[in-house]
Amino acid sequence: MSTHPWWQTTVIYQIYPRSFQDTTGNGIGDLPGITMRMEYLADTLGIGAIWISPFYPSPMADFGYDVSDYTDINPMFGTINDFDDLVGAAHRRGLKVIIDWVPNHSSDEHPWFVESRSSRDNPKRDWYTWRDPKPDGSPPNNWLSFFGGSAWEFDEATGQYYLHSFLTKQPDLNWRNPEVQEAMFEGLQFWLDRDVDGFRIDVAHVIMKDPDLRDNPRVPDGWERKFKSHGEYDEFLHIHDKGHPDNHQLFRDFRALLDSYQPERFSVGEIHIPDWDEWAGYYGEDLDELHQPFNFSLVHSAWDVEEIASRVEAQESAIPDGAWPNYVLGNHDEKRLTERYGAAAARAAAMLLLTLRGTPTLYYGDEIAMTEADIAPEDQQDPWGRNLPGAGRDGCRTPMQWDGSEHAGFSPAATATTWLPVTDDYSQRNVATQLDDPTSMLSLYRALLAYRKGSPALQTGAYRRVEAPAGVYAYERGDSVLVALNMTGEPVAVSFPGTVALSTQGDGATTKLLRPNEGLIIEL
Ligand code: GLC
Numbered sequence: 001m002s003t004h005p006w007w008q009t010t011v012i013y014q015i016y017p018r019s020f021q022d023t024t025g026n027g028i029g030d031l032p033g034i035t036m037r038m039e040y041l042a043d044t045l046g047i048g049a050i051w052i053s054p055f056y057p058s059p060m061a062d063f064g065y066d067v068s069d070y071t072d073i074n075p076m077f078g079t080i081n082d083f084d085d086l087v088g089a090a091h092r093r094g095l096k097v098i099i100d101w102v103p104n105h106s107s108d109e110h111p112w113f114v115e116s117r118s119s120r121d122n123p124k125r126d127w128y129t130w131r132d133p134k135p136d137g138s139p140p141n142n143w144l145s146f147f148g149g150s151a152w153e154f155d156e157a158t159g160q161y162y163l164h165s166f167l168t169k170q171p172d173l174n175w176r177n178p179e180v181q182e183a184m185f186e187g188l189q190f191w192l193d194r195d196v197d198g199f200r201i202d203v204a205h206v207i208m209k210d211p212d213l214r215d216n217p218r219v220p221d222g223w224e225r226k227f228k229s230h231g232e233y234d235e236f237l238h239i240h241d242k243g244h245p246d247n248h249q250l251f252r253d254f255r256a257l258l259d260s261y262q263p264e265r266f267s268v269g270e271i272h273i274p275d276w277d278e279w280a281g282y283y284g285e286d287l288d289e290l291h292q293p294f295n296f297s298l299v300h301s302a303w304d305v306e307e308i309a310s311r312v313e314a315q316e317s318a319i320p321d322g323a324w325p326n327y328v329l330g331n332h333d334e335k336r337l338t339e340r341y342g343a344a345a346a347r348a349a350a351m352l353l354l355t356l357r358g359t360p361t362l363y364y365g366d367e368i369a370m371t372e373a374d375i376a377p378e379d380q381q382d383p384w385g386r387n388l389p390g391a392g393r394d395g396c397r398t399p400m401q402w403d404g405s406e407h408a409g410f411s412p413a414a415t416a417t418t419w420l421p422v423t424d425d426y427s428q429r430n431v432a433t434q435l436d437d438p439t440s441m442l443s444l445y446r447a448l449l450a451y452r453k454g455s456p457a458l459q460t461g462a463y464r465r466v467e468a469p470a471g472v473y474a475y476e477r478g479d480s481v482l483v484a485l486n487m488t489g490e491p492v493a494v495s496f497p498g499t500v501a502l503s504t505q506g507d508g509a510t511t512k513l514l515r516p517n518e519g520l521i522i523e524l
Contacts, residue, residue: 004459004460005264005266006048006049006197006264006266007049007096007198007264007266007291007292007324007359008324008459009459009460010047010048010049010359011047011048011049011359011360011361011362011449011452012047012048012049012050012098012268012359012360012361012362013041013045013047013050013051013361013362013363013364014050014051014053014331014332014361014362014363014364015050015051015053015364016029016332016364016397017029017030017031017033017034017052017053017054017055017064018064018397018419019364019397019398019399019400019410019419019420020034020037020364020400020410021034021036021037021400021402021410022399022407022410022411022412022415022418023036023412025411025412025414025415026076026411026415027411027415027416027417027418027419028076028077028419029399029400029410030076030077030078030082031055031073031082031083031085031086032078032085032086034050034052034086035082035085035086035089038086038089038090038093038095039093040431041093041095042090042093042094042095043093044435044446045367045442045445045446045449046446046449046453047362047449048094048095048096049095049096049098049198050090050095050096050097050098051098051099051100051200051268051361052097052098052100053100053332054067054100054102054202055073055074055077055078055083056068056069056070056072056073056102057069057072057073057074058074058107059107059109059169060076061107061167061169061383062166062167062169062170062383063381063382064100065100065166065170065202066105066106066108066109066167066169066170067102067106067107067110068106068107068109068110068111069110069111070106070184070187070190071187071190071191084194087194087195087196091195096197096266097197097198098196098197098198098200098268099191099196099199099200100199100200100202101187101188101199101200101201101202103173103175103184103201103202103204103207104165104166104172104173104202104203104207105164105165105166105170105171105172105173106171106173107170108168108169108170108171109169112124112127112128112173112183113127113128113171116128116130116171117155117157117158117162119158120158126174126177127173127174127177127179127180128162128171128172128173129162129163129172129174129209129213130155130158130160130161130162130163131152131160131161131163131213132159132160132161133154133159133160133161139151139152139154139161140152140161140213141213141214141216142215142216142236143163143165143213143216143240143241144232144233144236145164145165145166145167146165146166146230146233147166147167147383147384147387147388148231148232148233148384148387148388149387151163151164151165151241152164153168153171165203165206165241165242166203167383172206172209175208175250176208176211176246181250181253185253185254185257188254188257188258189257192258192261192265196265197265197266198258198265198266198267198268198291199258199265199266199267199268200267200268200269200270200294201267201268201269201270202270203242203270203272204247204251204269204270204271204282204290204293205242205243205247205269205271205272205273205282205293206241206242206243207247207250208244208245208246208247208250209240209241209242210240210241210244213240214240215240216236216237216238216239216240217236217237217239218235218236218237219235219236219237220237223237226274226300227272227274228300228391229390229391230388230391231388231391243273243278247282248281248282248284248289251269251282251284251289251290252284252288252289254267254289255284255289255290256288266291267290267291267292268290268291268292268293268294268326268361269282269290269292269293269294270294271290271293271294272296276314276315276317276318277318279293279295279318280293280318280319280320280323283320283323285320287320287322287323291324292323292324292325292359294328294361295315295325295327295328295358296328297314297315298311298312298327298328298329298352299329299330299331299334299340303340303341303342303345303349303487304487305470305471305472305473305487308352308473308487309465312463312475315358316357316463324358324359325356325357325358325359326358326359326360326361327353327356327360327361328360328361328363329349329352329353329362329363329366330363330366330396331361331363331396332363332393332397333393333396334393334396335372335395335396336365336366336370336372336395336396337349337363337366338369338371338372339371339372339395343369343371344489344516344517345487345517346366346369346441347441347444347504347505347517347519348485348486348487348504348517348518348519350366350367350441350444350445350448350504351444351448351483351485351502351504351519352473352483352485352519354445354448354449354452354458355448355452355477355481355483355521356463356475357460357461357462357463357477362445363396365398365400365401367441367442367445368429368430368431368434368441368442369429369441370398370401370423370429371423371425372395373394373395373396373398373420373421373423374395375392375394375395375420375421377389377392379394380392381394381419381420382394382397394420398420398421398422398423399411399418399419399420399422400431401422401423401426401429401431402430402431402432403430403431403432404426404427404428404432404433407422408422408426408430409430409431409432410422438506439506444504447502448502451502451521455481456478457477457478457479457480457481458477458481458521460478461476461477461478461479461480461481462477462478463475463476463477464476466482468484468494469492469493469494470492471486471487471490472484472485472486472487472492472494472514473485473487474496476524479524480523480524481501481521481522481523481524482496482497482498482521482522482523483519483520483521483522484496484514484520484522485518485519485520486514486515486516486517486518486519487517488516488517489516489517490516491513491514491516492513492514493513494511494514495511495512496512496520496522497511497522497524498511498522498523498524499511499522499523500520500521500522500523501521501522502520502521503518503519503520504517504518504519504520505517505518
């Protein structure tokens, strides 16, 4: 029996609920749709946990990341009974259920904010961050919204500005007020009592800010951006509006709450911090904060041996003793991996994700190599894409392609339109077609997932890079498995011991020659 907790040996699959399966015909996915696909998830594909992006009541200004009630289900997605059914169906098949928790901000339509903005002396005024204008009427400081423009919105009625790190419709909660923490933790208990197995925490590092709200300095000359472009936002060093050390106490409190539940619950935080040591600090000095801060480093990497290997090794050496690594190759905020790494690399990328040491999170649709959809600027649904041309995230959020029928089997045939268009190639690229094809991406994912499930070395064995010719990334897991990835489009002669257990390119694999873009799992 493995002594590793479930969240270390599992594979997480992210579901963007608007786009997974629509059962009502309104063109938007829903919770009964996820339940309907449980057999696919647990048995056909063979993942171990699902993470569902927000399904709470919400005006949908940021497609659910603007919550107007933390303890209910948006009628668009179903009912609380549908949620209980989903959890029951998942647990019966041995799948864990992780839900999204959005603590940094609520919707401006949350009753708390409606009260807070109603007058300066409302008891909930201090649940959000309100400040007077500067003498010239301008915002209290120079902080910018991640989605463009000032992070402050002036409220005519009460003559003050409120803070919103994201949209004006997403006011930041003031976690320095203990009543906020209490109310938000009650929300967590509501879901823990409904047997959810864990939380993914939205923008976890943004929650606590500088209590004095000092201006952010401008970036120094020659400063290099570490993440994708955010326009004007990139002109400042965000040292005061996020990443405050007080986040750590908050996560210790959060973890204590989680740890008061049995069986063991899990947390993974969305933490975008380029400094590895600061990032690793979110595990907690005594591993008493998040189980994992999401590791997005491969999302921002080129498909290049040295770049990828250096990021893998940076994580391996940054994490505290006893902490568990993790990897992400895509999510609802990033371009599809077929776009970032290129379609030719997608098979080896699947092998990379599922053979490194650490918990992998797989984004829905990547298992059939869904492509980034090209959504015209005038059709952009994503508010970020509307504010900042090129930043739109719709392209990675299109409906799951289940089969070759109308709407790709995502919505019932009679549905007028789906909320985002199904990508053009759906009649060839879909689950049903790929299930019948042993050479498909889906068949590769199934084989990799099945292999990993049966391989203690892949699940928990140590990582050690081994020498290989230029263009090849090779590493051992434990002392019985070697992974070799040809990250070029050329054949490369190699000389590995052992026997091939699985190749990304199917039949004909040998330990002496890697075909273009081929990845091998070799048993030593
Ligand atoms: C996170 C979410 C993203 C959302 C933002 C604001 O980055 O992943 O989708 O827009 O937070 O909540």
